[in-house]
Every structure is written in structure tokens, then in C-alpha cells.
Amino acid sequence: MFRFKDRIHDPTMTSGTAAARIPSLLAIPAETVGQQNMLQLIQLRWIAVIGQIITIAFVSLVFEIRLPLLAMSAVLCVLIGLNLVSIYRSRKSVDVSNGELMTGLMMDVAGLTVLLYLSGGSTNPFVFLYLLQVTIGAVLLQAWSTWTMVIATSVCFIGLTRFYLPLDTHSITADTLFRLNTIGMLICFALDAGLLVVFVSRINAILRRRDARLADLRQHAAEEDHIVRMGLLASGAAHELGTPLATLSVILGDWRRMPVFRDDPELLQEIGDMQAEVQRCKTIVTGILMAAGEARGESPVATTVAGFLDELVEDWRGSRPVRNFEYNDENIDADFPIISDSALKQIVSTVLDNALESSPDWVGLTAWCSHGVLSLEIRDHGPGFKPEMLKQIGKPYQSSKGRPGGGLGLFLVVNVVRKLGGTVTAENTFIGPGAAVTLNLPLAALSIERSQHGSR
Secondary structure (H helix, E strand, C coil): CCCECCCCCCCCCCCCCCCCCCCCCCCCCCCCHHHHHHHHHHHHHHHHHHHHHHHHHHHHHCCCCCCCHHHHHHHHHHHHHHHHHHHHHHHHCCCCCHHHHHHHHHHHHHHHHHHHHCCCHHHCHHHHHHHHHHHHHHHHCCHHHHHHHHHHHHHHHHHHHHCCCCCCCCCCCHHHHHHHHHHHHHHHHHHHHHHHHHHHHHHHHHHHHHHHHHHHHHHHHHHHHHHHHHHHHHHHHHHHHHHHHHHHHHHHHHHHHCHHHHCCHHHHHHHHHHHHHHHHHHHHHHHHHHHCCCCCCCCCCEEEHHHHHHHHHHHHHHHCCCCCEEEEEEECCCCCEEECCHHHHHHHHHHHHHHHHHCCCCEEEEEEEECCEEEEEEEECCCCCEHHHHHHCCCCCCCCCCCCCCCCHHHHHHHHHHHCCCEEEEEECCCCCCEEEEEEEEHHHHEHHHHHHHCC
């Protein structure tokens, strides 16, 4: 079965398994990058508010410096209210714009400025917390917004050199005041450095995840474009093959009636086998045309999971020279209503064909349902997976069979299953030789209700 070996090295693998998991495009993160960045600002604001409360209480109680506690409390209440509004807004909004992030940072700058005005202005060592706001803005905001932050904080700093309420330090000696200022600068530096490392690292991680997702989307778009081009070529080839296949069918029918063939049982048997193969080719051509959209969806057939699988197994077993086929469907939701899909039949048959080619003596199919997911495991007793194919699983034209243009089977399987919101896993069996490919399909994507909704 595709003849790969050992473990598949894929970043989406679960640790300790030999399965390659192909993620679905439907697995979109619950939070956008803007929302995650806003949550970082909200956390930063909570830390700032708590730190300001501790600092105000420490200065008032330990050093007995009188501060305008009522006015400072009002500013802190405004910042807390801003945080609550930001939490509500980030949950309701699909995304958070550059303007909203800039507004939040400017509100933080305004709150810091008022607190510094009430506690010594530019003589307060915590004035350098402006650098934290500017750095966060440089990471999150657009260029013009960042320069606006630089100008705003510079204006605030300059204003605080002229306009501020001086601290009442008459009861503190000069040495104590100098030591207090030094401690404040040290705390300010530690806060700036620590918070910058923590939050800038988090924000960069968010941006890296976004870039990785964009790269995945571009890869998926390229693969889908490749599939579209393959579909056009296959549809054209199917039209062209229709006439010669019909001609071959007529010729074989004439041969069957000729005395030289009719009187020879061996030749008659060979003609029958050739007619069966021609009929199979015509069925494949019809399936290609249906998958291309010429007949698909005009008369959808409602069935059940059990009915769909039984029909698939019967058709595949009757048209392939399989010697020993083991089918187990004991743990499926037999009565769950679904729409019979020719594309899904084709991809399951493709995996079964690869298993049969790798292991002519035995092929197994096991089906089960768990937590709303239909799983189909196709196993064989072949040589298993080759190491050089591990990193190329699901990529087009990656085959160990050496045929020109080969290696499209698993590529198409992965993309069709991904379109349905499912996943594909591939692994070697641990007991004896052989390999297994498992298709995990959400039943909701196959249901009649989903199909009717999508056709409107």
C-alpha cells in the first residue's frame, strides 16, 4: 500500500504514533490574530493596574508620602473599566482592527500620564514606562500608528517636565529620597525588561503561527488548483475514451459470435474477461464525468452508512481479483442517513486498489463510528511504507512504483477527505508486515441535511 516504511515525520503528528495526519482547512482557530493581540494588551493592562495599586500602597504606607489617592483611584477604575469593555469587544468582534489596538494603547498612555502628573511628573522614575507602550505599539501597529505613539508619548513626557503635582517629601531626608528614586528606577527597568520579553515573545509567536497558517493556505490553494487542472484533463480524456471503448465493446461482441472463438472455451473465456475489463473502463469514464459535474448532483441517492459501505464493498469485490478480503463493520452507526457520494466511493476504492496491488493475498477493511466520525481503516500484508516516501505523503507524483505520472492516488484521497473536513492517517502495522491507511470522516459532512443545505 503506497510502499512507505517507518514513521511519517509530520509536524501535526501525535507524539508516539506512526501516523501522518493531514489537517483540515476547516480547523480554523477560534481567535484571530487581532483578537489574540488584544488579549495580550488586556493582560498587560491587568498587570499594570495591579502594579500601580501595589506601588501606590507601598509609597503611601511605608514611606508615608501623601498622594492624591481619590484621583488616582478614579484613573485606575477607568483603566479597569476599559479592560472590561475590551474583553467584551474582543469576544464579540470577528477581528480587531489596527485602530482599535491603537486606541487601547493610547488610553494606556493617557492613564499613565495622569498618574505621573499626580505623582511628580517627569521626576517620577516610572516615567520610562512610556518605552514599554512604544515598543508594544511597534510590534502590533502599522507604521503610521507607531509614529503617532512616539509623538504622543514624547509630547506627554515634555508636558510632564512643566506641569505636574510635586510630591510632598518634606518629611524624607535627601539620602532616603535618592535611595527611593534609585529603587523606583530599578523597579521600572525590571518591569520594562520583563514585560517586554514576555509579551513581545508571545506576540511574535502569534505572528509566526499566522504566517505558518498563511503558508498552509497557499499550499492548499496550489494543490486545489492542481486538482482542477487534473479534473479538466481527466474530463477531456473521458470524452475521448468513450468512442474507442464503445468500438472495442462492439468488436468483442462480434468476436464472441464468431465460430472460431465460440467453439474454443479458453478463447471465449478470455473474450469474456476482456469485455468485463472494457465495461469496467466505461464505468470509470462515467465516474470521471460525474465527478467533473456533468451528472453529479442531478439525482442524489439517499442511503445509510451501512448501505453505502455494503454497496461499495460489493462493487469493489466484484470487479477486482481479490483472493481474501476481510470486511468488518460491527461498530458503525448503521441507520445514520447520508448521501451516496461517487467521489467518496472512488477514493476508498483507490486506497483498496493500492492495498490489493501491494498485498494480492489479503486486504482488510474495518469501519467504525466514534464521536460523530466515521473511520475507515484499510490494511494489507504488504512490505509497508518506504522511508524515502515519508515526508512526501499526500504530495502529487510521489510514488515508489516507478510509473510516469504515478503517485496521484493518495494525493487525491487526502484532498477529497480534507474537503469533507476529515483527516487521513498512514502507518505500518506493528504485528507482522503490512501497512494501514485510515480515513476519518465527520458524519455531519456526509449527512442528508448537510447535502441539502449545500445544494441551495
